Amino acid sequence: MNKDNISxxxxxxxxxxxxxxxxxxxxxxxxxxAEASKFIDYAKGRAATFELKSYRGTIYSSDGSTLAYSEPSxxxxxxxxxxxxxxxxxxxxxxELLEKFSIALNIxxxxxxxxxxxxxxxxxxxxxxxxxxxFETYQNLKDLRKNADNxxxxxxxDYILTSKRFYPEGKLxxxxxxxTNKKSEELYGVGGVEEYYNGVLNPQxxxxxxxxxxxxxxxTAALLPTIEPKNGSSIYLTxxxxxxxxxxxxxxxxxxxxxxxxxxxVIMDPKTGAIKALAxxxxxxxxxxxxxxxxxxxxxRPYEAGSIGKIITLAAAIDQKLITxxxxxxxxxxxxxxxxSTDLAPxxxxxxxxxxxxxxxxxxxxxxxxxxxxxxxxxxxGSFYQxxxxxxxxxxxxxxxxxxxxxxxxxxxxxxxxxxxxxxxxGHGYQINAIQGxxxxxxxxxxxxxxxxxxxxxxxxxxxxxxxxxxVVVERVVSKDTADIMGYMMGINYEKSxxxxxxxxxxxxxxxLGVKSGTALVVENGAYSNNINASFVGYDQSEExxxxxxxxxxxxxxxxxxxxxxxxxxxxxxxxFNDVKDILGVPRRN
Numbered sequence: 001m002n003k004d005n006i007s008x009x010x011x012x013x014x015x016x017x018x019x020x021x022x023x024x025x026x027x028x029x030x031x032x033x034a035e036a037s038k039f040i041d042y043a044k045g046r047a048a049t050f051e052l053k054s055y056r057g058t059i060y061s062s063d064g065s066t067l068a069y070s071e072p073s074x075x076x077x078x079x080x081x082x083x084x085x086x087x088x089x090x091x092x093x094x095x096e097l098l099e100k101f102s103i104a105l106n107i108x109x110x111x112x113x114x115x116x117x118x119x120x121x122x123x124x125x126x127x128x129x130x131x132x133x134x135f136e137t138y139q140n141l142k143d144l145r146k147n148a149d150n151x152x153x154x155x156x157x158d159y160i161l162t163s164k165r166f167y168p169e170g171k172l173x174x175x176x177x178x179x180t181n182k183k184s185e186e187l188y189g190v191g192g193v194e195e196y197y198n199g200v201l202n203p204q205x206x207x208x209x210x211x212x213x214x215x216x217x218x219x220t221a222a223l224l225p226t227i228e229p230k231n232g233s234s235i236y237l238t239x240x241x242x243x244x245x246x247x248x249x250x251x252x253x254x255x256x257x258x259x260x261x262x263x264x265x266v267i268m269d270p271k272t273g274a275i276k277a278l279a280x281x282x283x284x285x286x287x288x289x290x291x292x293x294x295x296x297x298x299x300x301r302p303y304e305a306g307s308i309g310k311i312i313t314l315a316a317a318i319d320q321k322l323i324t325x326x327x328x329x330x331x332x333x334x335x336x337x338x339x340x341s342t343d344l345a346p347x348x349x350x351x352x353x354x355x356x357x358x359x360x361x362x363x364x365x366x367x368x369x370x371x372x373x374x375x376x377x378x379x380x381x382g383s384f385y386q387x388x389x390x391x392x393x394x395x396x397x398x399x400x401x402x403x404x405x406x407x408x409x410x411x412x413x414x415x416x417x418x419x420x421x422x423x424x425x426x427g428h429g430y431q432i433n434a435i436q437g438x439x440x441x442x443x444x445x446x447x448x449x450x451x452x453x454x455x456x457x458x459x460x461x462x463x464x465x466x467x468x469x470x471x472v473v474v475e476r477v478v479s480k481d482t483a484d485i486m487g488y489m490m491g492i493n494y495e496k497s498x499x500x501x502x503x504x505x506x507x508x509x510x511x512x513l514g515v516k517s518g519t520a521l522v523v524e525n526g527a528y529s530n531n532i533n534a535s536f537v538g539y540d541q542s543e544e545x546x547x548x549x550x551x552x553x554x555x556x557x558x559x560x561x562x563x564x565x566x567x568x569x570x571x572x573x574x575x576x577f578n579d580v581k582d583i584l585g586v587p588r589r590n
Contacts, residue, residue: 055231063242078112080120174283175278176278178191178195236458246580250575254572270548312440318485327360394408397435427520434550505574519565
């Protein structure tokens with residue numbers, strides 16, 4: 001072969017290589033510039049992100065019983081693209097899917113077909129068929145097979161994984177727990193612990209990134225967890241389940257027996273502030289929201305304290321050493337009514353009967369309004385205000401039970417007139433809610449120290465970390481000596497509240513308790529009406545100080561003609577105590 005031939009071949013090969021190089025450059029530029037977005041779309045098509053579900057935290061009673069929990073649920077859809085393909089291929093019919101879905105979901109076939117006609121007729125390909133389907137039903141759907149080939153699963157449908165909140169105890173502690181609603185497929189709390197601790201209970205969903213090969217199969221090695229899912233924290237309440245059951249049954253019976261509009265009972269550990277039971281009637285079932293009373297009246301419905309407010313007036317005067325239990329308040333007595341100002345209506349006792357001289361402890365037992373007005377006049381307005389405020393009047397209770405901690409306004413002492421002094425002295429003119437009522441009587445049980453009421457005992461997060469809630473001391477409101485003196489006088493009230501003919505008297509007479517009743521007139525249309533709210537408070541005076549309890553009835557109608565709290569809420573409170581004394585472990589007298 002001559003040199004010219006070799007040289008020509010080399011030139012030809014060189015030319016071919018140059019041409020190929022130029023072509024590669026052109027295609028490279030085309031792929032990287034002209035069609036870059038197209039290849040990005042291809043790459044995106046081979047990548048996918050999956051949401052990994054986690055679930056809202058569980059709520060438990062103090063003994064570990066489950067009160068609220070979440071579990072997976074499924075929203076079921078018919079996907080028309082897949083259904084049409086199956087029909088086109090002749091291996092599955094629409095009628096077959098309708099029949100099998102109707103049985104599995106317990107939905108009439110015509111209802112499903114009607115949705116298909118409506119949605120698909122409007123060019124909607126994803127057709128919602130059922131929401132919040134449980135795991136068992138979802139699994140049954142997954143197991144459905146085609147008639148044409150029993151080895152092939154039924155197609156033409158899909159699901160979205162969500163969660164559903166369950167309340168296994170139904171109405172039990174419903175106002176404490178609260179409930180949930182859903183917004184943008186996410187649960188959020190409404191009322192009670194569900195609302196107050198919504199951020200704690202809320203889960204953190206995870207996300208998983210994966211890649212697929214050219215035929216759509218997942219490349220296992222390419223699975224990249226980006227965010228780990230984390231369930232919401234679990235919350236353990238201070239509520240005692242057995243105590244709650246007894247309280248709910250008895251308050252329901254009391255509302256019905258005395259024909260009241262509503263009733264409340266709150267039982268608190270005075271040493272720690274732990275709410276052991278809280279019940280409202282009417283109540284509701286968070287699993288069935290078609291009817292019921294959803295508001296927690298124990299915190300959202302303030303009312304005038306009435307004569308249980310006399311506890312504060314008397315404690316304030318004793319703590320300032322202005323009187324003792326034996327101090328004669330009105331040596332001359334009174335005629336049943338007293339004119340305190342020409343601008344005000346006469347101040348009267350409940351029965352308007354003349355009364356001779358009374359010692360302070362007898363004023364307290366008889367709940368004599370005129371007597372308490374004279375006790376309040378021994379104090380300066382400023383000092384009386386400080387004690388009212390110290391016992392929590394005019395302030396939020398601070399309990400961790402959702403929004404709506406409503407309470408009355410306590411005017412500044414420089415704004416008080418003579419009518420205010422009189423009204424405040426016997427528990428009118430300001431408002432409290434039931435939590436505040438039990439809180440301030442619990443301060444006496446706790447030797448004069450007010451502790452913030454609370455509903456949560458501990459929180460356990462998804463990693464097992466435990467946050468325990470400790471008692472929070474608000475302030476000392478009276479001295480221990482004053483608390484003991486008040487206990488002595490409230491103990492007299494307890495002895496006189498026991499009536500021999502009532503069936504529970506013998507069972508509860510051997511306990512060392514202190515109590516006070518309260519009858520408060522209800523304001524209607526800007527004036528006091530003949531309706532009342534009746535309250536009764538009391539506590540264990542043993543060394544253990546096991547409980548403080550308030551029971552309240554709104555507008556009881558029985559007994560007709562004599563609506564004093566003595567005849568309705570007093571026996572209800574004593575029956576309640578008889579129901580719960582053993583659960584609380586209240587010791588008898590030695």
